Structures are given as structure tokens and as C-alpha cells.
Amino acid sequence: MNIPQLIPVGDPSAETFTINLGPQHPATHGVLRVKLEMDGEFIVNAQPVPGYIHRMHEKMGENRTYAQYLPNTSRIDYLSAMTYTHAFVGAVEKAAKIEVPLRAEYIRVITSELNRISSHLVGWGAWIMDLGGFTPILYAFDDREKILDLLEAITGSRLTYCYYRFGGVCDDVDQTFIDGCKAFVPYMRERMKMYKKLVTGNIIFRKRVEGIGPISAEMCRKYGACGPVLRGSGVNYDVRKAEPYSIYNQFDFDIPVYQECDSLARYLVRMDEIEQSLRIIEQACAKIPEGPFQGKVPRILKLPVGDTCFATECGRGRLLVRITSDGKEEAYRIRLRTPCFTNLSLFEEASQGMMLADAISLMASLDLVIPDIDR
Amino acid sequence: MIESIFKFFTTEPYWTLTRSILYLVGICIFVAANAAYLVWVERKGAGRFQRRPGPTESGPWGLLQPPADGIKLLAKQLMAPPGSDKILFWAAPLMVIAPPLVCLAAIPFGNNVLARDLNIGLLMVFSFGSINVMALMLGGWASRNKYAIISAARVVSQNVAYEIPMLLVVITIIMVTGTMNLQEIIVQQAGGFWNWNILRGIWDFSGGGWGHIGGNLLAPVTFLIFYICMLAETNRAPFDMAEAESELVAGAFTEYGGMGFGVFFMAEYANIVVGCALATILFLGGWQSGLGSGFGTLLTSWGVIGTVIGVGFFFAKMYFLIFSVVWIRWTFPRTQFYGLLNLSWKILIPISLFTLLLTSVLLKLPRLF
Numbered sequence: 001m002n003i004p005q006l007i008p009v010g011d012p013s014a015e016t017f018t019i020n021l022g023p024q025h026p027a028t029h030g031v032l033r034v035k036l037e038m039d040g041e042f043i044v045n046a047q048p049v050p051g052y053i054h055r056m057h058e059k060m061g062e063n064r065t066y067a068q069y070l071p072n073t074s075r076i077d078y079l080s081a082m083t084y085t086h087a088f089v090g091a092v093e094k095a096a097k098i099e100v101p102l103r104a105e106y107i108r109v110i111t112s113e114l115n116r117i118s119s120h121l122v123g124w125g126a127w128i129m130d131l132g133g134f135t136p137i138l139y140a141f142d143d144r145e146k147i148l149d150l151l152e153a154i155t156g157s158r159l160t161y162c163y164y165r166f167g168g169v170c171d172d173v174d175q176t177f178i179d180g181c182k183a184f185v186p187y188m189r190e191r192m193k194m195y196k197k198l199v200t201g202n203i204i205f206r207k208r209v210e211g212i213g214p215i216s217a218e219m220c221r222k223y224g225a226c227g228p229v230l231r232g233s234g235v236n237y238d239v240r241k242a243e244p245y246s247i248y249n250q251f252d253f254d255i256p257v258y259q260e261c262d263s264l265a266r267y268l269v270r271m272d273e274i275e276q277s278l279r280i281i282e283q284a285c286a287k288i289p290e291g292p293f294q295g296k297v298p299r300i301l302k303l304p305v306g307d308t309c310f311a312t313e314c315g316r317g318r319l320l321v322r323i324t325s326d327g328k329e330e331a332y333r334i335r336l337r338t339p340c341f342t343n344l345s346l347f348e349e350a351s352q353g354m355m356l357a358d359a360i361s362l363m364a365s366l367d368l369v370i371p372d373i374d375r
Numbered sequence: 376m377i378e379s380i381f382k383f384f385t386t387e388p389y390w391t392l393t394r395s396i397l398y399l400v401g402i403c404i405f406v407a408a409n410a411a412y413l414v415w416v417e418r419k420g421a422g423r424f425q426r427r428p429g430p431t432e433s434g435p436w437g438l439l440q441p442p443a444d445g446i447k448l449l450a451k452q453l454m455a456p457p458g459s460d461k462i463l464f465w466a467a468p469l470m471v472i473a474p475p476l477v478c479l480a481a482i483p484f485g486n487n488v489l490a491r492d493l494n495i496g497l498l499m500v501f502s503f504g505s506i507n508v509m510a511l512m513l514g515g516w517a518s519r520n521k522y523a524i525i526s527a528a529r530v531v532s533q534n535v536a537y538e539i540p541m542l543l544v545v546i547t548i549i550m551v552t553g554t555m556n557l558q559e560i561i562v563q564q565a566g567g568f569w570n571w572n573i574l575r576g577i578w579d580f581s582g583g584g585w586g587h588i589g590g591n592l593l594a595p596v597t598f599l600i601f602y603i604c605m606l607a608e609t610n611r612a613p614f615d616m617a618e619a620e621s622e623l624v625a626g627a628f629t630e631y632g633g634m635g636f637g638v639f640f641m642a643e644y645a646n647i648v649v650g651c652a653l654a655t656i657l658f659l660g661g662w663q664s665g666l667g668s669g670f671g672t673l674l675t676s677w678g679v680i681g682t683v684i685g686v687g688f689f690f691a692k693m694y695f696l697i698f699s700v701v702w703i704r705w706t707f708p709r710t711q712f713y714g715l716l717n718l719s720w721k722i723l724i725p726i727s728l729f730t731l732l733l734t735s736v737l738l739k740l741p742r743l744f
Contacts (some may be wrong), residue, residue: 017521019521019522025624026620026621026624027621027622040528041525041528041529041712128708129621130621131621131708131709132612132613132615132619132620132621132707132708132709133706133707133708133709134421134425134705135421135424135425135705135706138425138426138427139425139426142426202707202708204613204707204708204709204710204714205708207710207711207714208708208709208710208711208714355711355712355713356525356622356623357619357622357709357711357712358711360621360622
């Protein structure tokens with residue numbers, strides 16, 4: 001966990017140079033720019049410069065109705081669109097006191113967890129790719145393809161789903177989908193065994209992540225880090241358990257927590273989370289009840305005056321949607337507290353004195369989605 | 376030097392001169408064909424590893440992909456970044472492709488199938504082989520790009536670190552075989568596969584009967600060290616520090632476009648061919664069949680047919696090694712830079728020094744009693 005510091009950080013006598021990692025760089029997976037102050041291969045200071053893909057999602061919420069804003073939420077973190085729409089839909093339902101039928105809640109849980117697995121698979125593959133191993137991402141995409149096929153059949157889209165509606169979901173699921181999910185669970189468990197052999201046990205991979213990028217629980221609290229980053233630092237916090245939303249309290253699953261605080265811990269948290277998500281899907285598919293999939297929603301949706309907050313656990317951490325309403329059809333203010341922004345903010349402190357390649361490994365372990373940082 | 380060249384052209388027999396020229400032309404074609412089609416093999420192989428077909432569009436099984444790539448690269452404008460050192464910038468690709476061409480001149484592909492039968496062939500291959508580093512360094516340095524400079528610095532320390540264990544391992548081979556002539560090293564490994572240097576080091580049957588203990592008990596380990604060093608010297612994954620695309624964009628080649636990049640790319644494969652050919656010669660018996668002495672004499676006594684079969688054996692071994700290089704690249708992630716240096720300085724160099732010591736002791740012991 002302790003990398004010996006080979007150069008004194010911030011030593012004024014050190015001759016440094018600045019290097020721009022991004023906005024167009026293979027390792028930033030988007031348009032993130034990091035200004036690196038380097039002393040040879042060592043990073044003296046790394047300053048992230050977000051804002052290259054700012055799309056004013058929060059502002060857009062102020063001039064369109066709640067239903068019109070719904071598709072926006074799935075485009076913020078495009079890898080976990082389901083959980084993002086869930087947070088917004090949940091906030092509106094909470095404010096407008098809309099009842100959601102039980103079947104719809106089950107469908108939401110199943111689709112959210114499928115989405116979480118596909119998100120972790122992309123993060124996993126992209127991480128190994130950042131470390132120079134090309135093959136795992138194609139295996140990950142092969143599995144993800146199965147999830148996308150399942151979700152495409154019921155939602156009609158493959159990436160930016162807009163499937164949840166206020167009071168339920170857009171369309172009912174059929175038996176084919178449930179059977180597909182049931183078949184996917186054992187398939188994915190077999191694949192996870194292979195991934196453990198191929199990647200987790202690989203000595204080069206272990207050397208690249210074990211003890212690299214220590215992020216203490218203290219640092220997580222300081223910057224508000226969340227999700228697998230926080231759980232890899234030994235803090236047992238998952239919104240699904242801490243403040244259960246939807247029907248997550250009806251399922252039997254564990255929150256993987258690792259005390260090592262390094263990149264490997266964050267990696268293992270994600271791998272274990274895939275398995276826990278499979279457990280949830282298995283239980284939900286067995287218990288899903290018959291019934292309506294859409295509750296009663298007023299034709300013109302106006303929220304009562306005041307603030308409403310609703311948090312969900314998405315692939316990268318805690319997403320909080322806060323809607324401030326002044327009683328009109330549009331929100332007065334929509335605030336999105338996204339996990340990638342807070343997770344990125346600790347990069348500057350965590351990467352001090354690291355070598356460039358380790359910093360790339362650390363950044364990959366944060367599993368950033370750049371549009372989620374800029375919103 | 377001019378005198379010696381003049382002497383070469385006037386006193387050498389007519390056939391030697393013709394043969395040299397023929398071989399040099401042949402080597403150029405061989406390198407070009409290998410570079411082109413190893414890219415195809417690499418892409419097809421990567422496709423298989425990654426559950427996708429690889430190139431399929433141009434020609435049957437994508438076989439016309441390399442010429443198509445070559446035409447594309449040739450058609451591109453050659454550009455040097457403003458402020459770069461133009462001379463060094465364009466000298467680097469030439470310097471990187473020339474050494475493997477020279478190295479191949481000394482490598483025997485079959486019984487007497489070589490351009491020049493040099494007494495010090497091994498020394499020549501190594502001395503030319505290490506120029507490659509300087510070319511990468513110059514290319515990175517002249518590019519006037521920070522990523523390229525970082526890469527250049529990495530390449531130098533990496534190659535210095537890996538040249539040492541590689542040479543130490545080769546010295547053990549020289550001590551056991553007693554020659555630097557590659558042709559002679561192969562001839563010594565005649566007979567069954569147990570006579571190859573990789574196994575002969577442990578138990579030597581060449582004297583007949585039950586044989587005796589070999590000169591290098593750790594011969595398989597030295598082969599492994601040689602192979603790892605060969606990967607590092609040719610800048611292949613998992614040691615591709617020079618072109619660490621997820622860290623340094625394209626490393627030393629960042630500013631090269633068109634055929635400038637293409638030449639670096641070709642040189643990478645030419646270097647792999649040289650490295651794998653050398654591994655085959657030094658450890659795996661070169662063009663010897665490894666099927667026992669009966670078949671071995673057949674290769675030398677059957678004239679042209681025997682030679683061709685020998686070349687076949689050589690290529691089978693060499694391309695197996697090359698395939699394993701491709702295999703490794705698409706399986707493992709890249710090592711961390713200090714991990715790479717640690718591996719060399721803390722593990723490979725001590726082990727190879729130990730094998731050197733062991734070999735010298737084992738060779739001296741019988742003479743003491």
C-alpha cells in the first residue's frame with residue numbers, strides 16, 4: 001500500500017515539465033484533460049481540467065417538463081442509463097407521491113442490475129486495455145452483447161435506455177426476457193471463473209494494481225468519493241443497503257468491501273459486485289409477480305413546491321437527484337450529484353509522486369465516464 | 376576500409392561475390408515479405424484470440440491486406456513536425472531498418488544457406504542488433520514531442536537493462552560450444568533433440584554411451600531468459616514501453632506518419648525474425664531435425680533436397696517462436712516500467728550471472744582432476 005516516494009514531491013529544485021494528458025488521449029476514454037506536472041516519469045502534480053463535454057444537462061431541466069427531461073438523464077452516464085433514469089423517476093415519484101406497482105419495481109431491479117453488470121464489464125475491459133492488455137475488453141463486450149440483446153428486446157435501445165416512466169416502466173416484459181435473464185446468470189458465473197483465471201490471477205496485472213494508487217477512507221470522505229472507490233477503501237456504504245430504494249430490501253445480497261485501499265481492492269469490489277448483481281437477478285426472476293406494470297399518473301405532472309432528493313447506487317457510485325420545484329410543470333432547479341465528478345476530484349491528491357503508468361492505472365481504477373463528470 | 380572492399384571484389388572468388396549479392400537481395404525480399412505477412416499473421420492471430428475474424432475484406436482471408444496497407448502508407452505525405460531536427464528525424468527510420476537486414480546476412484537458414492559464413496557471426500548479430508535502440512532514441516528525441524522523449528528515455532534504459540542478461544546468457548552458450556560461428560553452433564547440435572543446446576547443457580550424450588553431465592545445468596532457464604530479453608529488446612508486449620499506446624499515445628513514433636511509421640513497423644517484425652532465428656540457432660538446433668542422427672545425416676548428405684528440408688525445420692521452429700510472441704502480446708497486459716527494470720536487474724541478471732559461473736565451474740572441473 002505504501003509506494004516509496006522516490007522524489008520529494010513539490011521540490012522546487014526539481015526540473016519539471018508540463019504534459020497534457022488529453023483532451024484527446026487513449027487513456028482518458030473521452031475528452032478529459034489532465035495537466036500533468038512531471039519530473040521525468042514522476043508526477044509532481046496532476047490537475048484534471050473537466051468541461052470539454054459540458055452539455056448543460058442541469059440547466060436543460062429548468063426549461064422542459066419532467067417527462068421531457070427524462071431522456072436527458074440516461075445520457076449523463078451512458079453506461080448506467082437505467083440507474084440514472086431510476087434516480088430521476090424515483091425523485092419525481094417521491095415528490096408527486098405516485099404509487100409504483102410491484103411488478104414494475106421488479107422489472108426495474110432486474111434491468112438496473114443487468115445494466116450494472118454491463119457497466120462493470122466495460123469498466124473492467126477498458127481498465128485492462130489501459131494496462132496494455134487488449135483481449136479482455138473484447139471478451140467483456142461479448143458478454144455485454146448478451147445483456148444488450150436482452151435489454152434491447154424490451155426497451156428498444158442498446159445504450160441510452162429511456163425505459164422507466166413515472167409510476168412504472170414503459171412496457172411490460174415477456175417470458176422470453178425472464179427466461180433469457182435466468183439463462184444469463186449461470187452463463188455469466190462461468191465466465192467470471194474464466195476471468196479470474198485469465199486476469200485476476202495474472203502476475204503482470206497483479207503487479208500493476210496491487211498497492212498502486214492508495215486511496216484512504218479519510219481521503220474518500222474528504223472528497224466525497226463513492227461507489228466501488230469508497231468500498232475498496234473499507235467503507236461499507238452502498239445506497240441499496242444504506243438507504244434502500246425501490247425493493248432492494250427484499251433481496252438477499254452482500255456489499256463487497258475490501259480494506260486494502262489500492263487499485264486491486266477497487267477491482268475486486270467490481271468483480272464481486274457483478275456476482276452479487278447476478279444473485280439479485282436470480283432472486284428477482286424467481287419472484288417476479290404478475291400484475292400491472294404502470295401506476296396511475298396525472299396527465300399534467302406538477303410537483304408540489306419544495307425540494308425532493310432521491311439517491312440510487314449506479315455502477316460508479318451514489319447518484320443523487322435533487323429537484324427543486326416551484327409548482328410549475330418544469331422544475332425550478334435540477335441538481336445532479338454524480339459519482340464520477342467526486343471520484344475524479346481525489347485524483348490530484350492521490351496521484352502525487354506516482355509514475356505516469358501507475359497514474360493511468362489509478363485513473364482507470366476510478367472507472368470514469370467523462371460526460372458524467374461534466375454533465 | 377576502401378582497400379578491404381577493393382580487395383574483396385578483386386580477390387574473392389566469383390561465386391562468393393555473386394552469392395553475397397544474391398543473398399543480400401534475397402534477405403531484403405525476405406524481410407519485406409516477413410514484415411508484411413507477419414502483420415497479417417498478427418492481425419489474424421489477434422482476431423482468433425479475441426473471437427473475431429480479423430481482416431477479411433481485401434483478398435481471400437484478407438491476404439491482400441498487407442499490400443493495401445503498404446500502398447496507403449506510401450501514398451501518405453511525409454511530414455516532420457515544425458521545430459524538429461529534420462535530419463535525425465528521417466535518419467531514424469533508416470537506422471532502425473538497416474541493422475536487422477545486416478544481422479540476417481550472418482544467419483544460416485539451412486545447411487550452408489547463408490550470405491557470409493563469419494567466424495564471429497554471433498558477435499556481429501549482437502553488435503548490429505543493438506543499433507536499433509539508438510534509432511528509436513533518435514526518432515523520439517528528434518520528434519520534439521514530450522511523449523516521444525519520455526519514450527526515448529524509456530527505450531534506452533530498457534535496452535541497456537536487457538542487453539546485459541541476454542549477452543551473459545549468450546556467453547554461457549559460447550563457453551559450452553566454444554565457437555561464435557553460428558553455422559558451427561548448429562552443426563554441434565546434430566542428432567536427436569536431446570543434443571540441442573537447451574537440453575545438452577543438462578546431460579551431454581554427444582560423446583556416446585551414457586554421456587556425461589553437461590556444461591550448463593540451467594540451460595532451459597537460460598533459454599527462458601534469452602526469450603524474455605528478446606521480447607524486451609524488440610519492444611514487444613508485455614515490454615512495449617517504447618510504444619505504450621495507453622500511456623504515451625504512440626511513444627517514439629507519435630510524430631511519424633506514412634511510410635516513416637511504416638518502416639518502424641517493418642523493423643519491429645524484422646527484429647522479431649532476427650531474435651527468433653537466433654533463439655532457434657542457439658537453443659533449438661537451428662536447421663537440425665532433432666529426430667536422431669540417421670535423419671540428421673540425411674539433411675547434410677542429400678544435397679539440395681536435404682537442405683530444403685533443413686530450411687523447413689528451421690522455419691518451423693522459428694515461426695513457432697514468432698507465433699508465441701504474437702500469442703503473448705494478445706494475452707498479457709503491459710508491465711510497469713520499474714517492474715520491467717526490476718525484473719532485469721534483480722532477477723534476470725543475477726540468474727544469468729549464476730549460470731555463467733556454474734558453466735565455467737562445470738567446464739573447468741573435469742580438467743582439475
